[in-house]
Amino acid sequence: MLSELIYVSRRSTTCTDADVAQILEASVHQNSKKDITGVLLYSKSQFIQVLEGEAAAIITLYDHIKKDPRHHQILLVSLNLIEERYFPSWQMGSKNVGENYEFLTCLSNQEQIVFKQLLKGQESSKAIKIIHKIFQD
Numbered sequence: 001m002l003s004e005l006i007y008v009s010r011r012s013t014t015c016t017d018a019d020v021a022q023i024l025e026a027s028v029h030q031n032s033k034k035d036i037t038g039v040l041l042y043s044k045s046q047f048i049q050v051l052e053g054e055a056a057a058i059i060t061l062y063d064h065i066k067k068d069p070r071h072h073q074i075l076l077v078s079l080n081l082i083e084e085r086y087f088p089s090w091q092m093g094s095k096n097v098g099e100n101y102e103f104l105t106c107l108s109n110q111e112q113i114v115f116k117q118l119l120k121g122q123e124s125s126k127a128i129k130i131i132h133k134i135f136q137d
C-alpha cells in the first residue's frame with residue numbers, strides 16, 4: 001500500500017547546519033534502499049518532512065526518526081494512502097524555508113495561511129500540494 005506520511009517537529013537548538021547536512025546524507029543513502037522518497041523542509045527552529053513509500057516502511061522509519069535527539073515535539077500531521085508519489089525522484093529533497101518563510105513568495109496568501117497552520121501540526125488536504133509547490137519554486 002503506497003502511503004504518504006507528513007510530520008512536523010521542532011529542531012533542537014543543538015542541531016547544527018552540519019547535523020542537517022548529515023541527516024540529509026544519511027537519508028538519501030538509507031531511503032533509496034527502502035524505496036522511500038520525500039522531502040525535508042527546515043528552518044532554524046522547525047522541520048516538516050514528507051515520507052512516501054510502502055506503509056510499513058515509512059511507519060518504521062518514522063518511529064526511528066522520532067527517537068532522534070536532533071528534534072522534538074514531533075507531531076504526526078497525516079498518514080494517507082496515495083495513488084502516486086509527489087516526489088518520485090527525491091530520496092530526500094531538502095529546502096531551507098527560512099525563519100519568516102521569506103522564501104515562500106511562490107505561495108498565495110491563502111496557501112501561506114495553510115502552511116503556517118501546517119507548521120503547528122494542523123492537517124489540510126492542501127498541505128502536500130503546497131509543499132510540492134515550494135519544491136517547484
Ligand SMILES: Cc1cc2nc3c(=O)[nH]c(=O)nc-3n(C[C@H](O)[C@H](O)[C@H](O)COP(=O)(O)O)c2cc1C
Binds near residue numbers: 030031061065066068
Ligand atoms: C528531522 C529528521 C529527519 C530525518 N529523516 C531521515 C530519513 O528520511 N531517513 C533516514 O534514514 N534517516 C532520517 N533521519 C535520521 C535518523 O533519525 C537516524 O539518525 C538515521 O536513520 C541513522 O540511524 P542509525 O544511527 O540507527 O543508523 C532524520 C532525522 C531527523 C532529525
